[in-house]
Amino acid sequence: MRFSTNEAAFEASKQVLVGGVNSPVRSFRSVGGTPYVVDRGEGPYIFDIEGTRYIDYVQSYGPAILGHAHPTVVAAITHAAQRGTSYGAPTIGELELAELVAERIPGLEMLRMTSSGTEAAMSAIRLARGATGRSKIVKFDGCYHGHVDALLAAAGSGVQNQGLSGSAGVPDSVVADTMVLPYNQVPRLDDDVAVVAVEPIAANMGLVPPVPGFLQGLRDECDRVGAMLLFDEVITGFRLGYGGAVEWSGVTPDVWAFGKVIGGGLPVGAYGGTRQVMAHVAPLGPVYQGGTLSGNPLAIAAGLATLELLDHDAYLQLTTTAERLADGIRAAFDSSPISVQVPQVGPLLGFFFADQPVVDNDGATASASTGHFAPLFHGLLERGIALAPGPYEVLFPSLAHGDSEIEQTISAFAEAVATL
Numbered sequence: 410m411r412f413s414t415n416e417a418a419f420e421a422s423k424q425v426l427v428g429g430v431n432s433p434v435r436s437f438r439s440v441g442g443t444p445y446v447v448d449r450g451e452g453p454y455i456f457d458i459e460g461t462r463y464i465d466y467v468q469s470y471g472p473a474i475l476g477h478a479h480p481t482v483v484a485a486i487t488h489a490a491q492r493g494t495s496y497g498a499p500t501i502g503e504l505e506l507a508e509l510v511a512e513r514i515p516g517l518e519m520l521r522m523t524s525s526g527t528e529a530a531m532s533a534i535r536l537a538r539g540a541t542g543r544s545k546i547v548k549f550d551g552c553y554h555g556h557v558d559a560l561l562a563a564a565g566s567g568v569q570n571q572g573l574s575g576s577a578g579v580p581d582s583v584v585a586d587t588m589v590l591p592y593n594q595v596p597r598l599d600d601d602v603a604v605v606a607v608e609p610i611a612a613n614m615g616l617v618p619p620v621p622g623f624l625q626g627l628r629d630e631c632d633r634v635g636a637m638l639l640f641d642e643v644i645t646g647f648r649l650g651y652g653g654a655v656e657w658s659g660v661t662p663d664v665w666a667f668g669k670v671i672g673g674g675l676p677v678g679a680y681g682g683t684r685q686v687m688a689h690v691a692p693l694g695p696v697y698q699g700g701t702l703s704g705n706p707l708a709i710a711a712g713l714a715t716l717e718l719l720d721h722d723a724y725l726q727l728t729t730t731a732e733r734l735a736d737g738i739r740a741a742f743d744s745s746p747i748s749v750q751v752p753q754v755g756p757l758l759g760f761f762f763a764d765q766p767v768v769d770n771d772g773a774t775a776s777a778s779t780g781h782f783a784p785l786f787h788g789l790l791e792r793g794i795a796l797a798p799g800p801y802e803v804l805f806p807s808l809a810h811g812d813s814e815i816e817q818t819i820s821a822f823a824e825a826v827a828t829l
């Protein structure tokens with residue numbers, strides 16, 4: 410191997426990759442230290458180039474829901490690659506993935522696939538603006554919708570982990586039509602709002618579930634003023650449960666954005682809605698959006714193979730795993746003077762340093778500013794447990810995390826908490 414230590418590899422990376430990484434959170438900026446440089450992943454584990462094994466709760470920030478290098482997914486990608494990696498023409502795989510999504514998500518009839526969650530959210534916003542003929546968009550403080558210029562205001566984890574509130578290079582004029590409001594409070598809207606974008610369960614400021622009535626309140630308020638409701642399900646889609654946030658909440662948006670799990674670890678995003686809404690998108694309508702690699706056959710094969718394995722039992726198993734982890738994390742803090750909140754919704758799980766449930770980004774920020782996250786993160790990492798390196802991220806257990814991994818994780822938490 411060219412490098413024998415993470416340190417040496419990361420130093421070399423910093424010479425040619427900005428901050429040594431291709432996405433800022435990976436740099437360990439908010440926890441300090443040198444990132445582990447990954448050699449390979451297998452099931453619940455990742456191995457760094459030094460040969461250290463970690464139980465992985467990053468799982469690529471969600472996509473690796475079956476665990477790393479799942480044999481069925483690897484076989485599907487291999488089979489697809491042997492038939493050509495991109496055509497610029499329709500395929501049966503795209504049709505099948507779209508059918509599968511439309512069948513699972515109540516109310517969604519038609520999709521357009523993209524190559525990332527960012528593109529999906531960006532395109533859904535453009536669609537909503539095009540369909541309503543209005544410009545204003547509403548987003549919530551701490552919700553992340555990708556690195557779309559107009560949505561890079563108070564944007565949760567990726568941005569906040571860097572200590573930024575927004576981004577340079579986004580002119581005021583571009584965010585002039587973006588209103589940022591507190592999560593979990595139903596706003597009173599004017600009739601110039603095109604779309605209200607929301608993470609139906611917020612998972613980029615830690616895990617913040619909607620309070621009862623929040624999502625329905627948004628639905629009612631959007632209906633009252635003729636705005637569209639956008640569920641950004643890039644995290645919740647195909648992780649929360651079989652039918653996503655609609656099945657879970659009973660509230661149906663006008664537009665959805667998906668990413669992460671839908672591509673099974675390869676780059677896929679998608680946005681969708683009813684046939685009537687999606688008819689605004691080219692070639693049926695005047696809202697342009699396209700992509701050279703959209704519907705890429707490898708990515709589609711990985712997505713299909715992944716979704717086909719995500720049956721109802723899979724979500725029960727993920728939920729049980731998340732419950733056990735949540736109980737274990739709570740117990741680890743039992744004899745600690747530090748208060749913890751461990752929100753858990755089905756397979757989704759996070760934790761905050763707080764003595765009350767966190768309902769918005771102010772609460773998430775207060776938790777982050779206790780400074781407890783970085784030492785806990787490193788205490789866990791030393792014990793072979795890899796969490797995402799930032800206080801605003803959630804934990805991503807996979808179907809490959811079994812009893813032994815859960816037990817090891819819980820005892821590592823107990824030990825690490827005791828050193829805080």
Ligand SMILES: *Cc1c(COP(=O)(O)O)cnc(C)c1O
Pocket residue numbers: 525526527528530553554555556608613641642643644668669678
């Ligand atoms: C990750 C994420 C995105 C952006 O997806 P990318 O694939 O990183 O572009 C958008 N919305 C939410 C809710 C996300 O978690």
